[in-house]
Amino acid sequence: MGRADERRARQRGGRRAAAGGSSGTKPRRSGIRRILNWKTILGTFLGFCLLGMGAFLVLYMVVSIPQGNAAAQQQSNIYKYTDGSTLARTGKVNREIVGLDKVPKPVQLTFVAAENKSFYKDSGVDLRGTARGLLNTLSGKGKQGGSTITQQYVKNYYLTQDQTVTRKLKELVIALKVDRQQTKDDVLAGYINTSYYGRNSYGIQAAAQAYYGKDASDLTVEQGAYLASLLQAPSQYDWGVATDTGKRLVTARWNYTLDNMVEEGWLDAAKRQAMKFPVPQDPKGVPGMQGQTGYLVDAANSALANRLVAQGSAANYEDAKAIVDAGGWTITLNIDKKKQTQLEVAVKTKLSRKLDGKKRRVDGDVEAGAASVDPKTGKVVAMYGGEDYFKHYVNNATRQDYQPASTFKPLIFAAALEQQAKTQDGQDITANTMYDGTSGRAVKGSTIGFAPPNEDDQSYGPVTVQTAMNKSINSVFAQMGVDVGMDKVLKVAGDLGMHTEKLQPVPAQTLGSMGASPLEMAGAYATLDNHGRKVTPAVVASAEHKDRTVTFPNPVGDQVISSEAADTVTSVLTGVVNDGTAQVSVAQASDRDGQQVAGKTGTSDNNKSAWFTGYTPNLVTSVGLFGEVPKDRKDANGKAVKQGTQVSLRGAAGGGRVNGGGFPAQIWAAYTFNAMGRVTAFDLNTTQGAAMEPTPSDTPSQTPSETPSETPTTEKPTTRPPTTSSPPTKTSEPPVPPTTTAPVSPSGTPTDENPTGPFDPNNQQQQ
Structure with missing residues (x-):
């Protein structure tokens, strides 16, 4: 082969090598890299921009300015009771x-x-x-x-x-x-x-x-x-x-x-x-909204607005409220017209008629609120928002700025049962577990010091949880909260229906120091009454508009605590009624007719609020009394007190301290025993608590959770609650309550003592 032939052969070989991707040459693009490059990306982006601009131009040409319709859209809203009769327009x-x-x-x-x-x-x-x-x-x-x-x-x-x-x-x-x-x-x-x-x-x-x-x-x-x-x-x-x-x-x-x-x-x-902030004048009611009507209409509007937001029909609550206020809605509430009237009458006869603001300034500070819920359906069947929507614009049934006090204690016990918690010395927490009821005893096991006094600083020594609930002993439930873990207590309380998301898990919460509304407490207790299935109180049944129909979720949800835990709490709470702080007003009510009842009283710091939340198998009602300054004034020392300031209820109706077992329990009994329809008994899945017949296995342990300071008493309760098999039998002679005057509670101490006077449970000084 000559040199020319060799040169041509090398050239042919070089071209083949280049075609095959030999070293030193740029490889050919393949796959997605041949499609995606900066030119195609830029081209696609510009294409979308042009497409968007074109679509907007078409939209601009197609959409014209319509006729103004804001005034034309304003129509009547019609509000109906659950039976279809008209509540308001x-x-x-x-x-x-x-x-x-x-x-x-x-x-x-x-x-x-x-x-x-x-x-x-x-x-x-x-x-x-x-x-x-x-x-x-x-x-x-x-x-x-x-x-x-x-x-x-x-x-x-x-x-x-x-x-x-x-x-x-x-x-x-x-x-x-x-x-x-x-x-x-x-x-x-x-x-x-x-x-x-x-x-x-x-x-x-x-x-x-x-x-x-x-x-x-x-x-x-x-x-x-x-x-x-x-x-x-x-x-x-x-x-x-x-x-x-x-x-x-x-x-x-x-x-x-x-x-x-x-x-x-x-x-x-x-x-x-x-410039100074120009405080506006007080709201004035809209014609036709007087009495309880305005509270019910506002509650219905709020429920509908919240549902519109939840469904994505409105961006936020304010936009949703504007949709509701624009009119054209037919809103059916779950309010039972008969029960609503019965609740209003109960407040009037047991509270309003006994108050005289001209005689006693404190009487003008008393505000009442109540909410009544069917635990099987979640329907809010009655609501009391205040004396009159025109006189007090804030709905006392839904406000959340007063402490529920000891009505929170059953939720602590519910958490203990649900979490299968133990005491500091390893005992299971049950209705029969012994705790040290010494007043002011420092809790053990907490990094945060807390030593709450009991009502009137009374010490009890070792007591069962049942007795502690009956007498509402603060020191016991403060320790129980720590034993369970306050984070777990708040979680269970939230599961039951309370708003606990922003609360700090500190021992002081065991005294019910957070804010809550009667509607919120009724919902939590309704979940207990419903054997642990979540009940979210529902004011509105349905809402229809010419353009849409709004559906509402089922108020009864999933099981949030076990039926045994819920039923055990219910069983224990029957003891509060029969042998505890609600005995005089509820257990001895003349029209009880043997009805089985569970419930809890509560009286907050400085007597600013007083509560009774109680239930039968078919009706749960929470009643709260709140001390609130109705308008700006000066106190005894000449210091300015602003409208809305929380103040003590002490001295209302000419009595002493206003306890949860007084006016709130009386209102509850007058309403419930009239509205419940028939006598019923709890069907409970538990072997614990006052509603259960004692058995040999129910004998409480003689070892308290903490070393007691006093010798335990052996005195038995004055009344024996019935079994779950039948309603309690009404006795011909009601138990006579003690006649000794209770000592005055120290300032800042939650109080729940059973009222002492046999004639007027609200007057601590009457014998």
């Missing part, structure tokens, strides 16, 4: 349109400062905020702001409060068109005249009257800033009914609004510094 719109020239310019600017500082400069939309809202809607996260004044006006006047992607896209398009066709003043006027301010007030004129008793033209900058701040959360920020948190938040919002005005040059800084 609402819907007369409280709105008066006023021209922008009737609203002072500085007041106009408060709304711009609060909601949309760039209002006079923007094109009517906030694209970033709208995009965020769309993503939140798609992901189910709800609303996170971003709407301009123009967009909110469009939502109020042209569209609805519904939380859907379609509505948000329409809102965006219509807002762009409105901004082009209307002046900024027209948009602002529309916004402040269509917005909902709470208190059944639509528009600034109605709001000015509702909150300050004046026309919009007479509003000050401070008042305007409050109304503008209110729009973010009317229900939460209404000063007349707001919680401390709500008041703090609206005050911060008010400051934010005024500071924005200074920043924009709309308000002089020196004038701003001199």
Whole structure:
């Protein structure tokens, strides 16, 4: 082979090597790398952008500005009792349109400062905020702001409060068109005249009257800033009914609004510094809402609004409330008309008629609340919110700012049984377990020191859990809470229906130092009554609208504690009625007719609240009395006391300390024994507690959980509760309670002692 042939052969070999991917050459792309590269990614992105722009242009051309429908949508809401009879009808719109020239310019600017500082400069939309809202809607996260004044006006006047992607896209398009066709003043006027301010007030004129008793033209900058701040959360920020948190938040919002005005040059800084928060006047009831009606309607509206949020029909509670208030709803409540009347009569005869605010100032401080639940269905069959919706706007049945006190103790015992907890010396905690009932005894096994006194600082020595429940001995349940573990106690309490999510697991919670409502306590006890199956009290049975039907979940849920644990608590609580702190008012009630009853009394620190939560197999009712200052005043030392301040009930109706075994238990008995229909007996899956016949195996251990300070007593209870096989037999002669006067409870000590007077259990000084 010549040199030329060799050169040609090498060249051919080199080309084959290159084709085969020999070393030093770039390999050929294969698979997904041949498809995905920066050119295809960029092209795809641009394609989507063009597609989105095209779709938006089509949407812009298709969607037109509709006729304003906000006023037309305002219809009546009809509220019905469970039997179909009408409870109330609402819907007369409280709105008066006023021209922008009737609203002072500085007041106009408060709304711009609060909601949309760039209002006079923007094109009517906030694209970033709208995009965020769309993503939140798609992901189910709800609303996170971003709407301009123009967009909110469009939502109020042209569209609805519904939380859907379609509505948000329409809102965006219509807002762009409105901004082009209307002046900024027209948009602002529309916004402040269509917005909902709470208190059944639509528009600034109605709001000015509702909150300050004046026309919009007479509003000050401070008042305007409050109304503008209110729009973010009317229900939460209404000063007349707001919680401390709500008041703090609206005050911060008010400051934010005024500071924005200074920043924009709309308000002089020196004038701003001199401004004080303008506390609005108290709410006034809507015609037809007097008595208990307003409380029931508000509770129904709240339940429906919460359900709309849960279903995703509204972004948040405020939007849902606007949907409800827009009208057109037929709402059927679970309230039983007959039982509702019976509960109102019981409060009137056992409490209201005995109070005289002209004679005793403390009588004017007494507020009553109650909720009654069917444990088998979860229906709220009756509710007492206060003397009159027009006189006291806050619903005492649902408020959560008073301590439930010793009505929490059964939940501690329930946790002990459910967790199969043991005492510090290794004994199982049962109804017969011995504990040291010495007053002020420091709990053992806790890193947090706690040594609660008993009522009247009385010591009991070693006692069974049954006796401790009957006498409501604080030292026993403080130790039991530590034995179980307070984190576990709060978990079980939460499972039963209490709101314990934010509570700290500290021993002091064993005294019921958290806030709770009668409705909440009725729900927890209903779960016990229902053998451990969760009962979530339901005010509303159904809600229908011309556009939709809202379904509600079954109020009775899954088993949250064992039936044996729940039934053991019930058995023990029959002892509280027959031999404990509720004996005089409930066990000896003339119309008891042998009815078996379980329940627990409670009296909080400084006698600011008094409770009785009790139940029969078919009805659970929680009654609370709360000491509350009805209006601003000065105390005996001349110190200012603000409206709503929690105060002592001591001395009400001319008596001494107001115990849970007094007025609350009397109201409970008068209502329940009249409303229950027939005498029934508990069907309990347990061998423990006062409702069970004693057996040889029931003999309590003689070794207390902690070393006792006194010798245990051997005295037996004065009455023997019946077995579960039949209702108790009514005796012809009721047991005579002791006649000795109880010592006064030290300040700050929860009290639950059985009232001593045979004639008036509420008067500690009567013999």
